[in-house]
Amino acid sequence: MSHKQKTVDHLGKVVEITRNDVKVSIISHSACASCHASGVCGMADTAEKTVAVTKPNHGFILGQDVKVILKQSMGFKALFLGYLIPFMLVVTLLIAFNSMGFSELKSGLFSISALVPYYFVLYLLRDKISRSFNFDIEPIL
Numbered sequence: 001m002s003h004k005q006k007t008v009d010h011l012g013k014v015v016e017i018t019r020n021d022v023k024v025s026i027i028s029h030s031a032c033a034s035c036h037a038s039g040v041c042g043m044a045d046t047a048e049k050t051v052a053v054t055k056p057n058h059g060f061i062l063g064q065d066v067k068v069i070l071k072q073s074m075g076f077k078a079l080f081l082g083y084l085i086p087f088m089l090v091v092t093l094l095i096a097f098n099s100m101g102f103s104e105l106k107s108g109l110f111s112i113s114a115l116v117p118y119y120f121v122l123y124l125l126r127d128k129i130s131r132s133f134n135f136d137i138e139p140i141l
Contacts, residue, residue: 006072014064021052022060024068053135065140074133
């Protein structure tokens with residue numbers, strides 16, 4: 001008995017095709033965009049993003065509707081790198097600086113400023129990190 005792996009799917013269109021890659025444009029909606037009151041509060045935001053999927057011998061054509069698939073575990077990895085680690089870093093440094101006798105203002109400023117080198121290191125490692133996220137695509141029938 002096999003278990004189907006949990007995935008995150010987005011619908012998109014093929015916008016560019018290279019020898020080994022297929023670039024797909026997806027529309028990312030915030031939670032507000034699907035709310036029934038999104039037109040009233042003005043908080044609806046959508047963003048168009050382009051995802052490059054390594055897919056040699058793919059057979060896709062420009063403008064084709066496709067489904068972009070990412071393993072759910074990869075989404076958790078992105079959440080961990082982008083939000084959880086920085087949160088834990090700020091809280092840990094805030095507690096450490098407070099226990100060393102710094103004022104709350106200085107503790108807060110020092111803790112938040114620690115995010116600058118963290119995100120800079122993530123930026124420097126972006127190519128290596130992006131290689132660990134494997135997208136897949138399949139045609140919509």
